[in-house]
Amino acid sequence: xxxxxxxDATRAAILEAARERFASDxxxxxxxxxxxxxxxxDPSMVMRYYGNKEGLFAAASEVEIGLPELGALPARHIxxxxxxxxxxxxxxxxxLTAMLRVGVTNEAGAARMQAIxxxxxxxxxxxxxxxxxxAPRRAALVASQILGMALTRYVLRLPPAVAMSTEEIVxxxxxxxxRYLTAEAP
Amino acid sequence: xxxxxxxDATRAAILEAARERFASDxxxxxxxxxxxxxxxxDPSMVMRYYGNKEGLFAAASEVEIGLPELGALPARHIxxxxxxxxxxxxxxxxxLTAMLRVGVTNEAGAARMQAIxxxxxxxxxxxxxxxxxxAPRRAALVASQILGMALTRYVLRLPPAVAMSTEEIVxxxxxxxxRYLTAEAP
DNA sequence: CATGTTGGTCAACGCTTGTTGGCAACGTTA
DNA sequence: TAACGTTGCCAACAAGCGTTGACCAACATG
Numbered sequence: 001x002x003x004x005x006x007x008d009a010t011r012a013a014i015l016e017a018a019r020e021r022f023a024s025d026x027x028x029x030x031x032x033x034x035x036x037x038x039x040x041x042d043p044s045m046v047m048r049y050y051g052n053k054e055g056l057f058a059a060a061s062e063v064e065i066g067l068p069e070l071g072a073l074p075a076r077h078i079x080x081x082x083x084x085x086x087x088x089x090x091x092x093x094x095x096l097t098a099m100l101r102v103g104v105t106n107e108a109g110a111a112r113m114q115a116i117x118x119x120x121x122x123x124x125x126x127x128x129x130x131x132x133x134x135a136p137r138r139a140a141l142v143a144s145q146i147l148g149m150a151l152t153r154y155v156l157r158l159p160p161a162v163a164m165s166t167e168e169i170v171x172x173x174x175x176x177x178x179r180y181l182t183a184e185a186p
Numbered sequence: 187x188x189x190x191x192x193x194d195a196t197r198a199a200i201l202e203a204a205r206e207r208f209a210s211d212x213x214x215x216x217x218x219x220x221x222x223x224x225x226x227x228d229p230s231m232v233m234r235y236y237g238n239k240e241g242l243f244a245a246a247s248e249v250e251i252g253l254p255e256l257g258a259l260p261a262r263h264i265x266x267x268x269x270x271x272x273x274x275x276x277x278x279x280x281x282l283t284a285m286l287r288v289g290v291t292n293e294a295g296a297a298r299m300q301a302i303x304x305x306x307x308x309x310x311x312x313x314x315x316x317x318x319x320x321a322p323r324r325a326a327l328v329a330s331q332i333l334g335m336a337l338t339r340y341v342l343r344l345p346p347a348v349a350m351s352t353e354e355i356v357x358x359x360x361x362x363x364x365r366y367l368t369a370e371a372p
Numbered sequence: 373c374a375t376g377t378t379g380g381t382c383a384a385c386g387c388t389t390g391t392t393g394g395c396a397a398c399g400t401t402a
Numbered sequence: 403t404a405a406c407g408t409t410g411c412c413a414a415c416a417a418g419c420g421t422t423g424a425c426c427a428a429c430a431t432g
Contacts, residue, residue, distance in 0.1 A: 028212075032421090041380075043421085048379090101290055104287055141359075191408085219388085228412075231411090239391095
């Protein structure tokens, strides 16, 4: 029942500009004025449509990770599948990069990143790891490796991390994630 | 031959307050005024002693990692030794957390973090990994896991990552780092 | 035609930021 | 005592920020 408003194009332009700015500048340096300039409209429009800067970020970081079919997969390859999926998702657009950058200096951003990973990674680990009780710990280990690669590759841009192909990364990180999920506790 | 100035205590207080603020707030939100307030002096003193905000950060992020004796170690345990050493270094003070936080939103901070890791991790990988040619790639992999754990544990503070003991972390990450350094390329 | 709603600009507000220069107090040295 | 460099505070500056409210044009509806 959502009718098409005449301002939908503007709203979308604002959101796109916001995602770019948040991804490349972080929360504080991504100013509403700059976002509005990128979108080709007046800063006050941003306020009208998204209330304030926090609301804008909340809208810009609305994200569906879309985890793959977990149960239907061969449990032996789940590590590689997870790494592949996250790399693809990370390179599709800038939303996750924005969330990572913002999450480091902004409380709301950190909470959002935390929620997404818990929500998406939690079920996978619970279904796969040997002892369901330390599923959270294993999820955190997996997150540390995946976020660490995202950090070095997409944010800090360490040259060797940028130069690697996704296949290489999967070949190296896949077994790590696999072990964090399924190996006996050391 | 460096004479003791009467203002050395003030300089040190400024530096300590700056490290704390940069570590907990990141570059933009760590204001000179707040740092001066913490140090109990006037903001203009910060300018006099460190020139400007960038100079203050440069001084506050002067860091020696102090890598352990690389050659004298059993090559089989180098993974665990590295993880242990970085965890200890990370928890000794807030400098590395500050650099990580700042490196995410600030170009100079990213460069600094990059330099430190290249400088400290480079020699170790070159001496240990099978093919010296892809030492940089292996160093980047190690950095991705170590920085990823630092990110989830000290910056994002994912509860399970915070709750783990250092021994647990070493037991989980040690083999990962070991493999990144010494295993045949997959 | 008149009227209300929507999409948009403009100018300003109050506030905080990094940064600067003047000025007073102190310690040292001549 | 007199001159001087050091240490510190105070007050202000220009710029940039998020945010607000008045106002205008276009459109839809009666």
